Amino acid sequence: xxxxxxxxxxxxxxxxxxxxxxxxxxxxxxxxxxxxxxxxxxxxxxxxxxxxxxxxxxxxxxxxxxxxxxxxxxxxxxxxxxxxxxxxxxxxxxxxxxxxxxxxxxxxxxxxxxxxxxxxxxxxxxxxxxxxxxxxxxxxxxxxxxxxxxxxxxxxxxxxxxxxxxxxxxxxxxxxxxxxxxxxxxxxxxxxxxxxxxxxxxxxxxxxxxxxxxxxxxxxxxxxxxxxxxxxxxxxxxxxxxxxxxxxxxxxxxxxxxxxxxxxxxxxxxxxxxxxxxxxxxxxxxxxxxxxxxxxxxxxxxxxxxxxxxxxxxxxxxxxxxxxxxxxxxxxxxxxxxxxxxxxxxxxxxxxxxxxxxxxxxxxxxxxxxxxxxxxxxxxxxxxxxxxxxxxxxxxxxxxxxxxxxxxxxxxxxxxxxxxxxxxxxxxxxxxxxxxxxxxxxxxxxxxxxxxxxxxxxxxxxxxxxxxxxxxxxxxxxx
Amino acid sequence: xxxxxxxxxxxxxxxxxxxxxxxxxxxxxxxxxxxxxxxx
Numbered sequence: 001x002x003x004x005x006x007x008x009x010x011x012x013x014x015x016x017x018x019x020x021x022x023x024x025x026x027x028x029x030x031x032x033x034x035x036x037x038x039x040x041x042x043x044x045x046x047x048x049x050x051x052x053x054x055x056x057x058x059x060x061x062x063x064x065x066x067x068x069x070x071x072x073x074x075x076x077x078x079x080x081x082x083x084x085x086x087x088x089x090x091x092x093x094x095x096x097x098x099x100x101x102x103x104x105x106x107x108x109x110x111x112x113x114x115x116x117x118x119x120x121x122x123x124x125x126x127x128x129x130x131x132x133x134x135x136x137x138x139x140x141x142x143x144x145x146x147x148x149x150x151x152x153x154x155x156x157x158x159x160x161x162x163x164x165x166x167x168x169x170x171x172x173x174x175x176x177x178x179x180x181x182x183x184x185x186x187x188x189x190x191x192x193x194x195x196x197x198x199x200x201x202x203x204x205x206x207x208x209x210x211x212x213x214x215x216x217x218x219x220x221x222x223x224x225x226x227x228x229x230x231x232x233x234x235x236x237x238x239x240x241x242x243x244x245x246x247x248x249x250x251x252x253x254x255x256x257x258x259x260x261x262x263x264x265x266x267x268x269x270x271x272x273x274x275x276x277x278x279x280x281x282x283x284x285x286x287x288x289x290x291x292x293x294x295x296x297x298x299x300x301x302x303x304x305x306x307x308x309x310x311x312x313x314x315x316x317x318x319x320x321x322x323x324x325x326x327x328x329x330x331x332x333x334x335x336x337x338x339x340x341x342x343x344x345x346x347x348x349x350x351x352x353x354x355x356x357x358x359x360x361x362x363x364x365x366x367x368x369x370x371x372x373x374x375x376x377x378x379x380x381x382x383x384x385x386x387x388x389x390x391x392x393x394x395x396x397x398x399x400x401x402x403x404x405x406x407x408x409x410x411x412x413x414x415x416x417x418x419x420x421x422x423x424x425x426x427x428x429x430x431x432x433x434x435x436x437x438x439x440x441x442x443x444x445x446x447x448x449x450x451x452x453x454x455x456x457x458x459x460x461x462x463x464x465x466x467x468x469x470x471x472x473x474x475x476x477x478x479x
Numbered sequence: 480x481x482x483x484x485x486x487x488x489x490x491x492x493x494x495x496x497x498x499x500x501x502x503x504x505x506x507x508x509x510x511x512x513x514x515x516x517x518x519x
Binding site: 478 | 483484501505514
């Protein structure tokens, strides 16, 4: 009987666990260790943050789902990983009791999601800082409360400054911030308060609509359309000002300090701000048999797990080398250690990085959330099933092969809401396969705005919660 | 080059019958491309 341990129960970890449980759960031991006992449907937290969805509608308890899928659940925070052959285990601390938990494994999947590195930008974040975040449910609730207080001030006649975007020169997840800013706009329009707010998009993207993936390009009626022009039109239509190529370096009460590509330093004042922090890997200890620190064999300096990618290539070479992106997501030194979702180390950025004259690298990190997380989680699970049943992995999917669909909400109302529907193929450009300057399949890639997107976003909320609860037909729903 | 959405574009973006058609088309498109991932 093989023992498989999955660290984390988000999009990647939970998907991995469901496939493993369904394929192996009856004959082998599949265990999930997570510091949260609920699954959180992250894409809907943008609605929680403007008070349009109750927080409890975005979460459900994991234990009952895992019981049905023959997966053992341990509510504990993983602390140490001991990957040396012969004595491989994870040490954790049980939530509530603080009791030490030891989980031996034959296969390990590290998928705990990101460490929200608010400390990387002094003054950032809702805990001890001055800005807000929608990256966790408690943060989204706090953001909602602060936003609703702001609304009260506006109702009394006050004009306010709202800043939304990225809070670190190397932050990712611009898509979530984009959804938030347009949902705030829409909400203010509905409340008749839009004229009381000056809204600014502040981001580290090289260009508007880049989203950390080098933008989205499509071909319609023989003409190439780019997300940059599309998002410019959206912001112009909504009266949202924007400032890109900017890395936030410090936040003080009501003031955001930043540097831009030119190396200029500036300050932007705000009354309310939601800025996405830098993501890092979870700070687990990786310990060898002799008790030594073996982190360098498993993770990069940011704490992301090294897998089967080609690391260290300069950007121009990486952009021409699609095979540099990992395919099976296992560590070369410890091949029975896999990683999925945000936790794996990408070989480099997707968007063109930039370092200004003050040596500040302003470069969005590659997004690895949502559909990408789920797909990688499934690939990892199926390969572990392969290894246990046949001894050979048969599944692989690089981000240079992967399709991603994303519905960016721009108002949740089913009558007059809106959303941008984005399909990218592949997520990371493959300039060898697709012989155009963008390295993408311009026919399959899609960019469209309309009410149908709002219906899709609403439908996806319920469809994916159905899938993640592993209810009837869950495997038919793509990741 | 920065452009504004035209009146006609805005009309179609919220014209319910047309959007119902787009909803069906987009669902088929996304499902078709996403399900191919399962073959890897």
